[in-house]
Amino acid sequence: MTSTRTPKTEMAYAIKAMQIRSRAARDLGYFSHFSMPPMTIVDHLIGRKPTIAKNTWKQYKNALRSHFQGLANESNESVAVEELQAAIAALDSEPSTGSLKYGTRTSATKQKHFKQTDLDKFVDYLAGNVGRHKFANALRTWLLAAQLTGLRPSEWESAGLTEIAGLPCLTLRNGKATNGRANGEFRTLDLSKATAADMEVLLEMFAMLEGHLSEMRFDELQTSLTHYMKRATRACFGRRKKYPTLYSLRHQFAADAKLAGHTKEEVAAILGHATDETAGRHYSRAVSGQSAVRVQPVDSEVRRVRAKARPYPYGPRRSRTFAL
Template sequence: MIFLRPLGVLNSALSHSVLIIGWAYMDEKSSDGAFRAKAFANRILEEEMVGESLAKSTVNLYLRKLEQIAKRPSIGGYWKLTPEIIVRDFTKRVESKAITQATARLEKAVALFWIAAEGRSAYDSNSSELWRFECAYNDIISTPIGELSVNSKNTSSKKAKAFPDEAFDMLMNEAFTSGSESLLDSLIFIRVNLFLGLRPVEWLNARIINYQHRNALGEHIFQPDGSAKISPALEVLNAKHSTVRGNGHMRIILLDSIDDEGIRYIQQWIGLISKLKTDRLMSLSEEEIYKKIYGSMQRTIRRVLIKAGWQGQKPTLYSTRHQAVANARADGLTEKEIAALFGHSSTNTARRHYGKKIAGYSGRTMRPAPESIWAVRSTVAVRPKPPRGEPSPALG
């Protein structure tokens, strides 16, 4: 019998090709543009070092999720995992409709991760049990999740998709009297992110650069005096690029419309957050990083807003990103410019999920560099639902 090694053992073996496979989605496109998982044999045999293109952060996320799955009372530990148990656990959670589509996509990817990793191990050891992993792999792929709820029913209220000036003023007034360091840090973050709209974790890998402008042919642009046209810009590594949700590996935001004081605030925040950056922190999921860096700040602004009598939904630190999108709309940026500015691979994302123009303030928006705009797709193909009873394509 072949079982998954405990987390520590598996982590220590990540460099070995026999263990890492783990990528269920975004492999090959069908004729309709949808991403489908590759066949089991292709998945475990196609690379010399299986899964070498998989981001380390994604591997770590899958391993942590596997640990959670294995600890469920119905399973009882890593050493009890089998292909059949993995399938049973996933299908029961889907059939109960107790999880959202997003959770199901993650758990589907994790299940295929385990099956493929152990299947490769079975193949390398010439095990007669290999067929069990192939059957389980196909069972997981064919489990449809399209009828699950998009949003969790346990959420008490939707997150605020704006950060109004009134909220910032309340926080500023409190900072004058309280002297709270957490509140001051929050105000610096809010100030810069209302202009730039980064995902909070993206500040860990953001830096100010001297951007040299180019024309549509890629040629450098020069000033009348013969000097190259250079302006400050923010280089941001896209947090979603490993899941094909970002517009490339990184994006560049031009800062030529921001004053020197604004630049100093950006430098100050980058300096503050860079002190927290460690290898261990960067190995965590985006949600865990957010909690460790921004958790106390978020609690502080919530406490201050309640004390000040704020009514309705409380703006969060992430609401600054929504507000920045709304501001970009109010300033008349095109859908492609908005996608490029906020690190979306498609113009669909901001349109469906982010702040509305009516909540925006004009005159506060930065501009993306041309190459970031070129990396944006106009739309993303909508994956059609298969006829009832037929396998559903794996979603990314």
């Protein structure tokens, strides 16, 4: 079966697999992780499962499986291939049962929602540090644009303003468009309900991107803002269990869209999801919603969403979409 993973994912899996092997070698006293039998590595990882969060466990399994499969494909030794295939089978048969519901490290400190009071406080903090912190204004601009549109951080690289059928629109390439996870390769957001202030936010965002991208690549800018936000949120909010990230406003946007009365299909289309189930399973609930959503999906993209979930039990109204 041909892999549809992106080169970036393949690289991430390869790095993670090497880390898993190195950890096993260190814990078990092997001089080199290359001398370890595949099943020994798998057994060690399974032994660590009670200390690993469920989602992290899945990532580790996928990374190690991908690594072993690559080695098996490249090997001409039947015994080595059999050992690798046995290790893959052991990974495939091992469920996530027994792993932690939530982790205790990185992802466990990430806050999914971003309440308006917190956002206002943080934006004020950033505004007060413009001129003192290199990325303060860039991050402030990014967050306000993310609040308005719900874009994934990576999607801003391809985003642009245009006009379709006389209506202002934001067009972009969908993130996670591999393996049928996105609602098509591109999506369009109708901005006809956006205010003049909203449009100013978007224009400022694109001007900021243009300025910084003349000095660095987009991924470098995103990484810099991610690191700066991690430091800045802790300086702004002090000690707390969870802190907002660049992605938090996408989760907040999803909750706002649900509360505003958008159907599951409309929420999926706005977010670029292939099915109407994703936002319900992985994003903030409507009860976390707090503000109006002024971007709308286009009708053709709403129709393209695959139905899997039950309708939302709340939402006072149906929102309008325009045909495309």
